[in-house]
Amino acid sequence: MNIRIGQGYDVHAFGDGDHVMLGGVRVPHDRGVVAHSDGDVVIHALCDAMLGALALGDIGQHFPPSDARWKDADSRAFLRHCLALANERGWRLGNADITVVCERPKVGPHAQGMRATLAQDLQVAVDDISIKATTSEQLGFTGRREGIAAMAVCLLVRS
Numbered sequence: 001m002n003i004r005i006g007q008g009y010d011v012h013a014f015g016d017g018d019h020v021m022l023g024g025v026r027v028p029h030d031r032g033v034v035a036h037s038d039g040d041v042v043i044h045a046l047c048d049a050m051l052g053a054l055a056l057g058d059i060g061q062h063f064p065p066s067d068a069r070w071k072d073a074d075s076r077a078f079l080r081h082c083l084a085l086a087n088e089r090g091w092r093l094g095n096a097d098i099t100v101v102c103e104r105p106k107v108g109p110h111a112q113g114m115r116a117t118l119a120q121d122l123q124v125a126v127d128d129i130s131i132k133a134t135t136s137e138q139l140g141f142t143g144r145r146e147g148i149a150a151m152a153v154c155l156l157v158r159s
């Protein structure tokens with residue numbers, strides 16, 4: 001097989017703070033997120049998608065929340081590590097498609113910055129990275145603004 005598909009999902013609760021990290025971009029918000037690392041749900045979902053495509057477990061197995069090294073870590077390092085794992089095995093990213101679920105912050109104004117940042121870390125063109133967003137129409141934990149979720153799908157192709 002010359003392609004492998006993977007999917008990932010992540011959630012973080014909102015907590016004290018004045019911004020959220022999304023796709024490596026600092027997005028101003030009236031809340032932060034509760035997390036061991038910088039709590040970037042976009043990158044965490046994308047890491048899990050890539051690890052899933054490689055059948056290499058999940059992000060918590062590679063970067064345990066019990067490990068002080070990952071306290072407040074920049075999640076972009078996790079993403080670059082996942083790419084290295086793929087490259088070592090003869091794979092590169094084909095494309096990735098991500099959906100962020102929250103009422104606020106508005107993701108749209110930051111989507112281009114997120115695409116550029118992720119494309120740089122994953123060594124692909126900006127057109128290979130898609131960022132979408134939706135509210136959940138005020139339903140559920142995202143609808144009550146208790147937290148933020150992201151889903152990611154990626155395709156790996158033979159280098």
Ligand SMILES: Nc1ccn([C@@H]2O[C@H](COP(=O)(O)O)[C@@H](O)[C@H]2O)c(=O)n1
Pocket residue numbers: 101102103104105106107108109133134135136137
């Ligand atoms: N956090 C969000 C949520 C949504 N958007 C954009 O608004 C559009 C409408 O959202 P609905 O949930 O009402 O369908 C959506 O398609 C996104 O373009 C956003 O930027 N940030």
Ligand SMILES: C[C@@]1(CO)OP(=O)(O)OP(=O)(O)OC[C@H]1O
Pocket residue numbers: 010011034035036037038039040044059060061062063064065066067070
């Ligand atoms: C990223 C890690 C790093 O310790 O911790 P969190 O920032 O809490 O994020 P989560 O999405 O729960 O993934 C688990 C961990 O790998």
